[in-house]
Amino acid sequence: MRVPYLDLPSQFADPELHSALQAQLAACSFVLGPEVERFEAAFADLCGAAYALGLNSGTDAIFLALRALGVGPGDEVITAPNSFVATAGAIAAAGARPVFVDVGPDYNLDPELLPAAITSRSKAILPVHLTGKLADMPRIMEIAKRHGLPVVEDAAQAVRAELQGRRAGAWGAAGCFSLHPLKNLNVAGDGGMLTTNDPELYAAVKKLRNHGLRNRDEVEFFGFNSRLDNLQAVVGLHQLGKLEEVTARRRANAALYDQLLGDLAPQVVVPPRDPEHFQVFHTYVVQVERREELREHLAQQGVDSKIHYPIPIHLQRPCRELGHQEGDFPVCENQACRILTLPVHQHLRPAQVRYVADQIARFYRVG
Secondary structure, eight states: OOBOSOOHHHHHOOHHHHHHHHHHHHHTOOBSOHHHHHHHHHHHHHHTOSEEEEESOHHHHHHHHHHHTTOOTTOEEEEOTTSOTHHHHHHHHTTOEEEEOOBOTTSSBOGGGSGGGOOTTEEEEEOBOGGGOOOOHHHHHHHHHHHTOOBEEEOTTOTTOEETTEETTSSSSEEEEEOOTTSSSOOSSOOEEEEESOHHHHHHHHHHTBTTBSSSSOBSSOOOBOOOBHHHHHHHHHHHTTHHHHHHHHHHHHHHHHHHHGGGTTTEEOOOOOTTEEOOOSSEEEEESSHHHHHHHHHHTTBOOBOSOSSOGGGSGGGGGGTOOTTSSHHHHHHHTTEEEEOOOTTOOHHHHHHHHHHHHHHHHHO
16 A cells, blocks of 8 residues: 655645636735735634734744844754754854753653753743644743743644644744645745734834835835745635644544554554643654664555654754764654654545554564
């Protein structure tokens, strides 16, 4: 059986979407039009935030949030070492130094280790809601408040995720989302969204994304070009209407994996669960023994798998000047050697999930 990691053709094979895009092309409205405003309003409502701004990527959402908060050279921003490189890259682009804190069993920043990382140069805390599960935001917000630090949520993988009934993007000073085609809520290319409840931060980022323009003819400061295209807003609005179904299917696939793989411990460890969390499963990450052999076996049986992410950020080339070495963040590093991401997308059939689980069980029985 063939089990692809993604099914992008099915994701975008929608006549209604095609018609909406054709209408937008005919209207010749491409930049910062009413479609973007409607998408922003709908996205803010989805997250339970007062404002949302469409940007050209989730990376820029982080970068512009940090800039709007005054982060710059000489500052430090605390984050996790096991995210995609864009998280630390946005910190570096703002001129600041990424400071890493190890993670817990749920792959998210360990708040118990956070206070020790705070210094006089700390300017913000940037937790990552990895895999579609929120970090421990109540504890992180408590620590941040005590130290007078703003929190910027990297919610690139966590649209619609909740903790204690409060959604990603509504906790910190800003929430930063990716709309990349791989995400649960996506556009047809790069795109991003920033959410906030702060009217001053909203106004600052609104100018920052559009060259610092006060109006068509007056520039308030030198900014950037980071605007979500109208065409992408049309796609985003259309996909937003499907998000509840997409989320439900991913959660159902994850629950089925839990059921089928739960008895394979310690060779296979399924993602930890917490009843206070509403997880959306951008990825379904297990920890396994003999990972590379298992990946080869799955590939031979037609099953795609990924690793998110095999090399922690602190061990990547751009971070060498930070002076890190192997062993600095042992939980993250141990996970990086064991994690494996299984297909969990909304187009999977239950039979495909069962097939994947059966192939994993067969590998360990035979091995």
